Amino acid sequence: xxxxxxxxxxxxxQEKEAVxxxxxxxxxxxxxxxxxxxxxxxxxMIFLIYQGSYDQQxxxxxxxxxNFQKARKSANLVISASQLGDSAMYFCAxxxxxxGNKLTFGTGTQLKVEx
Amino acid sequence: DGGITxxxxxxxxxxxxxxxxxxxxxxxxDAMYWYRQDPGQxxxxxxxxxxxxxxxxxxxxxxxxxxxxxxxxFPLTVTSAQKNPTAFYLCASSRGRPSSRETQYFGPGTRLxxx
Numbered sequence: 001x002x003x004x005x006x007x008x009x010x011x012x013x014q015e016k017e018a019v020x021x022x023x024x025x026x027x028x029x030x031x032x033x034x035x036x037x038x039x040x041x042x043x044x045m046i047f048l049i050y051q052g053s054y055d056q057q058x059x060x061x062x063x064x065x066x067n068f069q070k071a072r073k074s075a076n077l078v079i080s081a082s083q084l085g086d087s088a089m090y091f092c093a094x095x096x097x098x099x100g101n102k103l104t105f106g107t108g109t110q111l112k113v114e115x
Numbered sequence: 116d117g118g119i120t121x122x123x124x125x126x127x128x129x130x131x132x133x134x135x136x137x138x139x140x141x142x143x144x145d146a147m148y149w150y151r152q153d154p155g156q157x158x159x160x161x162x163x164x165x166x167x168x169x170x171x172x173x174x175x176x177x178x179x180x181x182x183x184x185x186x187x188x189f190p191l192t193v194t195s196a197q198k199n200p201t202a203f204y205l206c207a208s209s210r211g212r213p214s215s216r217e218t219q220y221f222g223p224g225t226r227l228x229x230x
Contacts, residue, residue, distance in 0.1 A: 004157070031215050032215050033214075033215035033216055033217070037221075042223065043203060043205075043224040043226075044221055044223045044224060045158075045205060045221035046221075047218055047219075047220060047221075050216060050218060052215055052216055053215065091157055091158070093157075095215050095217060096215070097213070097214070097215045101146050101148075101163065101209060101211065101213075101217055101219075102163065102173065103148075103158075103160070103219055105158045105159075106157050107155065108156075108157055
């Protein structure tokens with residue numbers, strides 16, 4: 001079974017609107033971390049936001065927030081007030097404490113912000 | 116500025132040739148990683164190193180080799196045994212703490228093409 005599933009290959013959003021990128025995960029490890037990365041066309045992976053499995057509150061970093069629903073095993077990324085520069089590939093990843101320092105990545109969602 | 120550098124940006128390999136991709140970091144991180152990215156896919160872990168002079172195979176280590184003689188350097192060799200080496204290669208590093216919060220930071224990547 002896939003450990004990280006991103007079901008939206010591509011998404012479109014209008015500038016200044018909010019958009020939600022979906023991510024579901026599968027693990028039996030009680031301690032894990034969930035990460036979102038942005039990959040612009042240049043290729044570099046940029047860390048956006050982190051959510052720990054024991055965190056009581058949803059993580060927020062500026063315009064990025066993480067809608068963490070532990071029982072449903074979902075960790076959706078919400079981008080508010082989209083900007084043209086947000087157009088990129090977005091990856092969800094998981095680190096299981098029992099798995100060492102390894103990250104497991106989803107297949108990504110291509111986001112296109114339109115005027 | 117602290118960061119991760121990868122060179123070259125583009126690399127061409129002839130059939131039967133070994134090539135080495137460079138990765139250097141000045142973040143004083145203990146752990147370093149190599150990932151491979153194919154079109155339409157997420158990142159897959161090739162090798163990782165938690166400490167100098169030690170490294171472990173990731174999910175797709177066949178046809179690759181690494182060394183970790185210095186803390187700041189983690190070169191990846193793509194050997195002739197790797198039958199399909201054309202891909203985008205990303206190097207990452209992290210502090211190396213045994214925590215689910217451990218964040219990996221990435222370099223700009225090297226694109227390898229087979230002639």
